[in-house]
Amino acid sequence: MTAYAVGHLYPAARLDEEVFAYMERIQSTLAPFGGRFLVHGATVEVLEGSWPGGLVVIGFPGIDEARAWYASAAYQExxxxxxxxxxxxxxxxxxxxxxYDASATAARLRAAQSAA
Structure with a gap:
């Protein structure tokens, strides 16, 4: 089952050179774990509430790969x-x-809540 690394980030008005270095190097840390950017730097259209900052979404083949990527020496650096x-x-x-069917989840949650 696909897993995701999701970042809600608040960049400074002017990006530091270290942030550019991070962006230039992150791609190589993803490949060994099957990770790929799904959202990166796109404009967020806020329909409800507020959303300060930016959104990053990286897809992985599964949660184990996502955890392994985050814990990897290459990414930790x-x-x-x-x-x-x-x-x-x-x-x-x-x-x-x-x-996946959200109505089935609602039924399961309703039953659990009623039993409590």
């Missing part, structure tokens, strides 16, 4: 180049299986 200059949140999350 790069993290400070980004974090010294931009705040943000980064999470790993599993995607849903093919054929």
């Amino acid at each position: 790069l993290i400070p180049l980004r974090t010294r200059h931009m705040a943000g949140d980064v999470v790993l999350v599993d995607g849903v299986a093919p054929g």
Whole structure:
């Protein structure tokens, strides 16, 4: 099942050279784990609430590959180049299986809540 690394980042008005170095080097850290950018630097269209900052989404074949990428020496070396200059949140999350149906999840949650 596909997994994702999702970053909600708050870049400074002017990007530091270390951030450019991070961007230039991150691609090579993804390849060994089957990672690829799905969203990077795109304009966010806010429909509800607020969304300060930018969004990055990287897809991986599974959560194990996503964890291994994040923990890899190659990526760990790069993290400070980004974090010294931009705040943000980064999470790993599993995607849903093919054929996922939200109504089935609602039914399961409703039943669990009723039983509690």
